[in-house]
Amino acid sequence: MDPDNPGRKIDAWLDDALARYSGAEPRAGIENRVLAALRAEERNPRRRRWMVWVPAAAATAATVIVTMVAVYSSRQPSPRVLVPSPIESKRAPAGPPEATVGERQPGATAAGAGDAMVNSSAPRESRTVVQAPGPETAMRPGASAGEPPSAIARARIAHGVSAALPVAPLQHSPSVFPVPAPLSEQERLAIAAFRCGLLPSAKPQIPPGDELLPQVEIQEIRIEPLKDLEQS
């Protein structure tokens, strides 16, 4: 190094400094540490970042599906309230549940009592129950939609139901309403008791007519002639 030449001095200083600039050495065993890290990586592979989101995405999808199913179920029609309208005074006889509007049911008889249903031994058409507001309601479990709207419309027209009246489509129109069910134990006991005479007759106990009717005296009708006309 020439101390009298500033340019050479700077060059020498730069060469010396640059040679030492990256002259540091790693600590002993850097290769073994790296290989140990690689083996640890092989034994326990780090999960990729996108895999972390897989469970979260699955949970989100499940939540969305459950929510959609719940919303869809809430929008399903509730069990319908079937009310016989005033015009629905007749009902189909007991028969196969496949009976639909317009189907003929020859020789059928109605079994219902205590309601507005009218017995009929003549062949007649089965009816479709039309939903309408009314004081008398009955639950019909298992009812579901599915009857073609045209059949409903025909039934409404045939019964004179207003078009504005909401009609729930019926898939299986009941031929007998209420649906016949076997007698309960209490009912069977009551019938047995009635047959054995343990129960009073259902016939009304009407007293004889003489006791019931009051004694009425019918007086003779007398018509007096007009006196003024005779005198004149």
Added chain:
Amino acid sequence: MRTPATDVESVVREHARFVFKVAYSILRNVEDAEDVVQETFLRVHRSGELPNVREVRPWLARIAWRVALDRVHPRQEIALGPLMEAGFQAHAKETGAEQLLVEQEQVELLHRLIVILPEELRHALVLSTVEEMNSVEIGRVLGISEITVRTRLFRARQMLKEKLAAWMEGGHGS
């Protein structure tokens, strides 16, 4: 026929020190540079591209370069004045007993001069200080041509000399 794991192992044993020097040229810290070495080879292992790589050294240097740049802290912007004066004075009156201290201060002064260089010049100059890296490999790491590397190295060296000359003309370093 060697398995990929064996290939990685041989590459680690052959190039770990080189990767360390690349990382150290940027980070100037042994621990950080060793972390970069581990991260570099972990990336190599995960990528599985090692069997398809023709020139391993520039490929490793590029990976280590990027990993190290991700770890650079902005703390490197430091005023030069006091250290610059101390470095030249120590270099001027160097003795055998103080040789190690002089070299450390000399390198630290150079580092602080390099830090204030433009980025494109700084990167080329830093990689040129890594032994065994020529202009072609530096160009592959930086994605530039060999001629551009040489031009940048020349410009970087000129800027360093100008800064040192201006400082010496101010009455320091004698």
